[in-house]
Amino acid sequence: MMTRFLEAIVRLLLPIINRVYVAVLGIKPLHHDSIICVEVRRHKGSPVRLKDGCEVNPGDEVIKLHLNNAWIARKWRRNSAPGTRDFRRGLIYYFKESLELLARELADGKYRGAVAIYGWTAFHTQAGRLGFQVMDLPDSLRTKLARLHITALLRDHQTSWSKKRGSSRKPVTVKAIWVSRAQLLRMYSLAL
Numbered sequence: 403m404m405t406r407f408l409e410a411i412v413r414l415l416l417p418i419i420n421r422v423y424v425a426v427l428g429i430k431p432l433h434h435d436s437i438i439c440v441e442v443r444r445h446k447g448s449p450v451r452l453k454d455g456c457e458v459n460p461g462d463e464v465i466k467l468h469l470n471n472a473w474i475a476r477k478w479r480r481n482s483a484p485g486t487r488d489f490r491r492g493l494i495y496y497f498k499e500s501l502e503l504l505a506r507e508l509a510d511g512k513y514r515g516a517v518a519i520y521g522w523t524a525f526h527t528q529a530g531r532l533g534f535q536v537m538d539l540p541d542s543l544r545t546k547l548a549r550l551h552i553t554a555l556l557r558d559h560q561t562s563w564s565k566k567r568g569s570s571r572k573p574v575t576v577k578a579i580w581v582s583r584a585q586l587l588r589m590y591s592l593a594l
Contacts, residue, residue, distance in 0.1 A: 408550060431470050432507075437493070438500040439468040442513060450518070453535055456582035458518045465504075465513055467521035467579075471555065497532060498590075505590035508583060518582045524552050526577040533589045534579035549576045 429441045443466055450458040458464060507513065523529060526536045539545045553574045581589075 429468050431473070432500055433503055435473070436500045436503060437470050437473055437496040438504065439470045440504070440513075441466040441468060442516065445518075450520075450537075450580060452518065452580055452582050452585070454582050454585045456518060456584065458520075458580075462517045463513075463515040465516045465519045467519060469555070494528060494531070497528070501532065501586065502590045505587050508587055509591065516583055518580055519586055520578060520580045522548050522552070522576050522578055524549075524556065524574045524576055526575070526579055529579040533585065534581045537578045537580060539576060539578050545576065549574055552576055 427441050427443075429439045432438045432440055443464060445458050445460055445462045445464045447460065449460065452458070504519070508516070521529075522539065526534075530536045539548075556574065
C-alpha cells in the first residue's frame with residue numbers, strides 16, 4: 403500500500419524530478435532523434451569485471467545511459483494516432499541505431515576516457531540481447547529509489563509493458579547493464 407502511495411507521489415513530481423535530474427547530472431541526448439541520453443561520470447562503486455576482461459575501477463570514466471524521456475513522449479504522441487505504426491515494436495531498432503551512433507562517436511574520439519558504458523534498467527532482458535552484460539544490483543536504498551523512479555516512468559508513458567506490470571503486485575526488477583568500450587565498438591562497428 404505504501405509503495406503505491408509513493409509511486410503516485412513520484413508520478414506527480416516526475417516532470418520536476420526529471421528536469422532537476424537532467425540538469426544536475428549533465429545528462430544530454432546522444433542526438434536530437436535518439437532514444438538514449440548519456441551522462442559521463444566517474445565510477446563510484448566496487449570494481450566491475452566484464453566478461454571480455456575489461457575491469458572498471460572506482461574513479462574510471464564511464465558513460466551512463468538513460469532513456470530520453472522527451473523523445474519517448476514525442477514518439478508516443480506521434481504514433482498513437484489511428485493507422486500509425488506502433489513504435490513500441492521498433493524500440494529495439496531505435497536502441498540499435500543509438501548504440502551505432504554511440505559507437506561512431508567513440509570511434510571518432512568522443513568520450514575518449516570512457517572505459518565502459520552502463521545503465522540501470524527494467525529492460526535488462528532486451529539489453530542482454532543487444533550485447534550488454536546483465537548484473538544484479540545490491541538491495542540498497544539507492545536501488546529501491548531507482549526502481550521507484552523507473553516504475554513511475556514506465557507508468558507515466560502508459561506503455562503496454564507498464565500496464566502489464568501495473569496490474570501485477572510484483573515490483574519492477576531493475577538490474578545493471580554493462581558493456582566495455584571495446585566490446586561496444588566490436589558489436590556496433592559493422593554499421594560504421
